Amino acid sequence: MTKQFSVFLENKPGRLASLVELFEANQIRILAMGIAEAGNYGIVRCIVDAPEKAAAVLRNANTAVNLSDVVIVEMTKFRQAVRILGENGINIDYAYTMDGGKIVFKVDELGKTYSILSDAGIKIDG
Numbered sequence: 661m662t663k664q665f666s667v668f669l670e671n672k673p674g675r676l677a678s679l680v681e682l683f684e685a686n687q688i689r690i691l692a693m694g695i696a697e698a699g700n701y702g703i704v705r706c707i708v709d710a711p712e713k714a715a716a717v718l719r720n721a722n723t724a725v726n727l728s729d730v731v732i733v734e735m736t737k738f739r740q741a742v743r744i745l746g747e748n749g750i751n752i753d754y755a756y757t758m759d760g761g762k763i764v765f766k767v768d769e770l771g772k773t774y775s776i777l778s779d780a781g782i783k784i785d786g
Contacts, residue, residue: 662731663729682718689709696754731765731774731777750768
């Protein structure tokens, strides 16, 4: 399973740069990132090459962080995947793209999602 972390950042110039610089200073590479604006704050969702390390670094910097599991599929299989999940009553909370022609999505039933997609022959990264 692939771990994603979410962090709330104040919606001010330079806050995202601080996050990226913190990762860089700790040799953490960002693989995917999605940002959603929520008024005075933004929600930054990332997949990095060292999620547990990233969470510890953020906590040491007094930043609240949440780790969760996500599903990654090839973009060429995304339409098929979302159709199958919808037919099986699985909700997709959000999605964002990553390098390499892949898409990340958060679902409400992770175990069932893996089973359904695997049975349909859709490869899941992570």
